[in-house]
Amino acid sequence: MLKKIGVILLIVSFSNIAFAAGANKSIQVKGSDTMVNLGQAWAEKYMEKNPGDFIAVTGGGSGTGFSSLISGTCDIAMSSRDIKEKEIALAKKKGIDPAEIKVALDGLAVVVNPKNPVDKLTTGQLADIFTGRVANWKEVGGKDEKIVILSREVNSGTHVYFKEHVLRKNDPNSKEEFAPSALMLSSSQAIADEVAGNSAGIGYYGMGYISKKQKPVHIAGGQDTEFVAPSIESVINGKYPISRPLFLYTNGSPQGVTKKFVDFTLSKEGQDIVLATDFVPVSR
Amino acid sequence: MRKIKEFIIEKGILFCGLASIFFVVLIFLFLLKEGVSLFKFVGPLRFLFGSSWYPISEPPQLGILPLILGSLLVTLGAAVISIPIGVGCAVYIAEIAPVKIKEVLKAGIELLAAIPSVVLGFIGMVTLVPIVKGLFHIPTGLTALSGSIMLAFMAMPTIVSVAEDALYSIPKNYKEGAFALGATHWQTIWRVMLPAASSGIVAAVMLGIGRVIGETMAVMMITGNAAVLPKSILVPVRTLTATIAAEMGEAVVGSEHYFALFAIGIVLFIISFAINVTADVFLHKRQQ
Secondary structure, three states, rough: OOHHHHHHHHHHHHHHHHHHHHHOOEEEEEEEEOHHHHHHHHHHHHHHHOOOOOEEEEEOOOOHHHHHHHHHHEEEEEEOOOOOOOHHHHHHHOOOOOOEEEEEEEEEEEEOOOOOOOEEEEEHHHHHHOOOOOOOHHHOOOOOOOOOEEEEEOHHHHHHHHHHHOOOOOOOOOOOOOOOOOEEOOHHHHHHHHHHOOOOOOEEEEEHHOOOOOEEEEOOOOOOOOOOOOOHHHHHOOOOEEEEEEEEEEOOOHHHHHHHHHHHOOHHHHHHHHOOOOEEOOOO | HHHHHHHHHHOOOOOOOHHHHHHHHHHHHHHHHHHHHHHHOHHHHHHHHOEEEOOOOOOOOOOHHHHHHHHHHHHHHHHHHHHHHHHHHHHHHHHHHHHHHHHHEEEEEEHHHHOOOHHHHHHHHHHHHHHHHHOOOOOOOOHHHHHHHHHHHHHHHHHHHHHHHHHHOOOOOHHHHHOOOOHHHHHHHHHHHHOEEEEEHHHOOOHHHHHHOOOOOHHHHHOOOOOOOOOOOOOEEOOOOOHHHHHHOOOOOOHHHHHHHHHHHHHHHHHHHHHHHHHHHHHHHHHH
């Protein structure tokens, strides 16, 4: 009786190994929530063109993508921020060599409720608002209403990018943090929903999430520069001050299906998909 | 042959019986091993009583006081809401309700227990949150109060069913004696039944609270997750559970942040263990 069970277990475990070995035509892509829609659009088109290959795309945040790449549970990590020193060190320890491929650009929109009269802010004002130094909308030309700060969770590349480039103004020695009272929401969609329903809310996310229910604020990089709305043109010509690169990370230089997929994302067709999902193609 | 069969089955069942304890011990050891590593970086007191939680800054600030207070506040709110309603409901079902209504109520409560917490969170987000915001004229409805109300729904089924059991197990002659002395129905319930069932009711409350403090999904969706020291129940809070759930994916394995999340796990484990032990003590008291 026990023997029988043993034999069955043995067969099952072997067949698992066999399955894993035969499945190298399927790859796992994981990471940035900002890029999930883009990744999925790429995967669909790619699989249409290459039947037999299978691309699975999941989100979870840029950090989640890196930790999966490092632990070997995904082939490609999508990220909306650079890999951190710490992560590289950890990857090296596990024998993983992260290679970076820049695949698109994204403008970060700062959005408010359409009822909010404020429609222009400088990056300095944004830093004041998100760190909590400015707590009332009237201080930046709005109604007398307490500002409700909406942020992404710390596993979000968007959170990290916004902190480093807007709150800390690219100064690596800066100690600025999001105000403790900032609400941490778990997805861009949650921020979009809260801004749509809250006249005092202000949040940030990738341009692709803007809809009629939110109003993107025009932003100026400095005191004398002009206020610019987030759009594909303003990101390409560099006038919009908060835009960031989007990356794919692979283990070593990509090979096999991974290489085919990465090449596809950089091809004209792949970059057209970038445009269609409201991101900005990398200039070729 | 029969003996062998008997032997195998016996050992199999023994294994099943021991498995749960075995797993609990394993989980606790793992939690301890990963969590205690944190104290190489941060002192336990600074961890427990530090008031800022910025896990990904350089250097990270890992104070979980706001998270502990957030969890306690949400739990306290849920208890204040669910205990009177839950105990009242149990009294009604056990003592007053006619058979037909009793059946309907019991089915309804079982159904309430069957709603997945993510669904409760979702419903709370679209219905309760705007109501709370409008009612109290506060900047956002994502507050501890919203979380408390939703979690009260989750605690209620546990409280009702355990408290109801406690009321049923009171010997009949208590009640008959009270009636014989000329007490009204309400006097009997208030002066005789509830005190007699008190240890069971305390156990019911504890089990309900135990359920609330460990709840994650619903609170993560509707409490706003801001790591501030809460000054009232109408502000956003961040709970221990939501912090682990939201940040575990990001934490670089082996980093201070990663160990801190495990240490939060230990804190949670200790809190819910204490609650369960209390409930157990009261349940046993009743049986004696």
